[in-house]
Amino acid sequence: MRDAAPADDPTPAQPDDLRAPPPVDLAAALTQMAGLVLSRETVDTALELVTTLAATTTAGTLGAAVTVVDEHGKRSRAASHQAVQQADALQYELDEGPCLTAWRSQEMVRIDETTSDVRWPRWNEAVSRLGVRSVLSAPLLAVGESIGAMKVYSVRPANYGPHEERVMRLLADQASILLANSQSLSEARRLSRQLTEALGRRDAIAQAVGVLLARGASSHQEAFGHLAAAAQRSHRSIEDVARALVAALTAGDTHAADA
Amino acid sequence: MTNHDHRHRHMDAARVRAELTVPDLWLRYVALGGTADAFDLDGYLQGLVSLEIFQQDVLAQALNEALEECYRANRVPLSTRPSDGEDDDRPFGTEDDDRFRSLVEQLLRGRSRAPRRDAEPPGGSCS
Numbered sequence: 001m002r003d004a005a006p007a008d009d010p011t012p013a014q015p016d017d018l019r020a021p022p023p024v025d026l027a028a029a030l031t032q033m034a035g036l037v038l039s040r041e042t043v044d045t046a047l048e049l050v051t052t053l054a055a056t057t058t059a060g061t062l063g064a065a066v067t068v069v070d071e072h073g074k075r076s077r078a079a080s081h082q083a084v085q086q087a088d089a090l091q092y093e094l095d096e097g098p099c100l101t102a103w104r105s106q107e108m109v110r111i112d113e114t115t116s117d118v119r120w121p122r123w124n125e126a127v128s129r130l131g132v133r134s135v136l137s138a139p140l141l142a143v144g145e146s147i148g149a150m151k152v153y154s155v156r157p158a159n160y161g162p163h164e165e166r167v168m169r170l171l172a173d174q175a176s177i178l179l180a181n182s183q184s185l186s187e188a189r190r191l192s193r194q195l196t197e198a199l200g201r202r203d204a205i206a207q208a209v210g211v212l213l214a215r216g217a218s219s220h221q222e223a224f225g226h227l228a229a230a231a232q233r234s235h236r237s238i239e240d241v242a243r244a245l246v247a248a249l250t251a252g253d254t255h256a257a258d259a
Numbered sequence: 260m261t262n263h264d265h266r267h268r269h270m271d272a273a274r275v276r277a278e279l280t281v282p283d284l285w286l287r288y289v290a291l292g293g294t295a296d297a298f299d300l301d302g303y304l305q306g307l308v309s310l311e312i313f314q315q316d317v318l319a320q321a322l323n324e325a326l327e328e329c330y331r332a333n334r335v336p337l338s339t340r341p342s343d344g345e346d347d348d349r350p351f352g353t354e355d356d357d358r359f360r361s362l363v364e365q366l367l368r369g370r371s372r373a374p375r376r377d378a379e380p381p382g383g384s385c386s
Contacts, residue, residue, distance in 0.1 A: 194286055195286070197290070198286050198287075198289050198290035199290075201290035201291070202289060202290050202291070202292055205290075205291060205292050206292060209292070211367070212366070215367065215368075215369050216369055220313075221313045221316075224292065224313070224316070224317070225316070226366060227366075228316070228320050230362055230363070230366050231320075231324075232323075233362060234358065234359045234362050235327070236359065237324050238291060238320055238324065239290070239291075241363065241366070244359065244360070244363045245363050245366060245367060248360070248363050248364060248367055249367060
């Protein structure tokens with residue numbers, strides 16, 4: 001070890017300076033995320049329960065499902081019947097249909113007879129061939145934002161009226177809460193990834209600080225200051241300097257020390 | 260002390276200029292070894308709580324790096340690329356490999372230990 005702490009430095013390293021910096025409080029964040037990850041199955045199961053409830057409490061219903069619209073696009077979840085999945089897929093494909101309108105307008109949409117309804121001609125024609133004759137679709141709202149729609153399909157014309165609209169509104173509220181929950185899960189995943197990256201960078205810098213302390217820097221602060229100064233002089237990030245320092249040490253220690 | 264009294268305002272202005280949210284900035288600050296939590300950081304930027312000088316310096320470094328990235332991302336490339344080695348349009352931290360290597364070796368040998376300057380106040384470089 002050449003060039004230890006400068007002799008004119010009157011204050012030798014205090015034990016306090018050598019103490020590890022207090023850890024970042026990640027435990028709470030990670031525990032919270034673990035809870036959310038566990039609730040993923042819960043969300044799916046509960047969503048299926050809600051669509052099953054919608055299908056059974058509205059008499060004459062063929063099937064029910066939820067349409068979710070987010071940054072990944074439009075898709076169906078918890079469909080209780082295959083025809084429902086097909087009818088939904090047609091909406092996304094044609095980019096028209098009651099659920100997309102319910103989602104966009106944030107209002108309940110009802111079709112009493114697909115063979116005569118003129119609002120979504122292409123979709124109506126396609127689903128009437130699947131046997132779907134009437135539809136009720138309720139928007140899903142989370143904190144004022146529209147996140148999708150929940151719908152029931154029936155093979156009978158004019159199957160839905162004001163009573164079914166009330167039931168659907170109540171169930172759509174429950175589905176919205178569940179979906180808002182699972183969207184905060186993907187937010188938590190993003191945060192988890194960012195934290196992991198941040199910790200990797202933090203490790204690299206901590207290692208370089210350790211190297212400089214072993215080579216005579218008098219404190220953590222001073223070692224960080226050296227790294228920051230080198231970063232500024234070379235127009236690099238402090239992480240680049242730290243990684244290069246550790247790499248130079250492991251690759252060519254003798255060469256560096258002799259030079 | 261006036262300088263330090265106003266430092267938090269300077270830092271918050273730099274944060275806005277670098278288009279960082281407070282949580283984004285906190286992540287960058289933690290990555291550099293900062294130890295204050297996100298609430299303290301937010302409070303400091305609003306002038307409500309104080310932050311140790313060293314923690315302020317770590318924060319200043321995080322801001323300066325973000326400003327530098329922002330500045331480089333906004334540069335307008337020329338129609339003809341400059342000759343090799345003179346290209347200033349490369350992403351942050353890819354130029355001058357040899358100079359950088361020798362700087363790192365100096366750092367390892369302890370020869371570049373110039374007395375520490377006050378961390379440069381951030382801001383102004385990304386306009």
